[in-house]
Amino acid sequence: MASSPRVLVYGGKGALGSTIVNFFKSKNWWVASIDLFPNEDAHANIVLNISESWIEQEKQVTSSVEDTLKGEKLDAVLCVAGGWAGGNAAHKDFVKNADLMWKQSVWSSAIAAEISAKHLKDGGLLTLPGAQPAVAGTPGMIGYGMAKAAVHQLTKSLGSEGGGLPENSCVAAILPVTLDTPMNRKWMKNADFSTWTPLEFVADLFFKWATNEDRPKSGSLMQLITKDGQTELVKA
């Protein structure tokens, strides 16, 4: 694997993360996963502790990444960590859920950005996990919307001059409506699955971008709009 390209998947044990790990592995990339549990299919694993604080988690992850890379650079950092919780301002768990969304989506995205600033090659790729609904107000899931709006802002900032990423690198967020995961099928049994974005589409898209095919302008928010099983990319 010495000369293989290298990708780090943040959230590499989740449904989308696992699909990406396997896809890049099948293309002979060296693949590392960061998650709460190891992904046995990855070449290297960084296992997160549930930390009390963002700064503690940052220290743990960045130090483990340095130990794993041993001075090698990354071709791509793909952050797909996140979660979902609902609630408006009158919901009894409003702040609790907003706190959880922040930790799941923003802690991970910001640490992925820091890893990219330090370890991505010039011309490398960073992807971040946005959400299409957060392009407008999200009254039924306010904490989720705040966290995703912050990820969108992070993407725009990193894609601007002086954001801290290596030369000629590309950062983009994907903004899915609904991903076609087993968990979403379980919880939304009666939905129209033909409007859900297949995980393989995302893995293939990331692989294209990672190999410098059809990359969006750095800082872009790319909505994934799926109809009749076909997914279109629409810049937000």
Place this chain on the structure above:
Amino acid sequence: MASSPRVLVYGGKGALGSTIVNFFKSKNWWVASIDLFPNEDAHANIVLNISESWIEQEKQVTSSVEDTLKGEKLDAVLCVAGGWAGGNAAHKDFVKNADLMWKQSVWSSAIAAEISAKHLKDGGLLTLPGAQPAVAGTPGMIGYGMAKAAVHQLTKSLGSEGGGLPENSCVAAILPVTLDTPMNRKWMKNADFSTWTPLEFVADLFFKWATNEDRPKSGSLMQLITKDGQTELVKA
């Protein structure tokens, strides 16, 4: 004061907060302040503990607000709490500063939203502290931009159907470029102060909105653009 209108100023001991407290007091409103230190000019004070967690802070503040209001409703909740710290993704304090920005701007805004959902009158006013630069990427102050983007999203969500605020209430964020505070004058001695927004302008604006004069559509982000000492409101 029994029949006076009631306003709660979140961040009522800061430069802008103090100006607002005095302005509303001069108009014979009952004024409560929430801050790390009491504002002796306010009729009631809720003093924040520096909390380890968002949920702890929420519990402390909401319980103190209930004790203070004793069942009375509020006509307005004006959140002006916040702070500033810079840094891009390559900055050594990137996550530390992003964490601080989140706590200063988003914890307070979300708790102000929860208080408004519970204690604002029908037709009341909630204002939140946005920032004009966060309308685009903010590469030199990424954590600040993420926090302010979340406040903008919170505003849009609360202004949407089902956000949880009382009937006919109005929520709006103000998006200043630079406020004319003593601290900003101290740190940016050579700036053009004629482009900074005077604190009295903001206090007067909030008073108009609170008394139902020229209210923006609920959910609006209102940029404060100051030129030659004159401030214009421009919807983002």
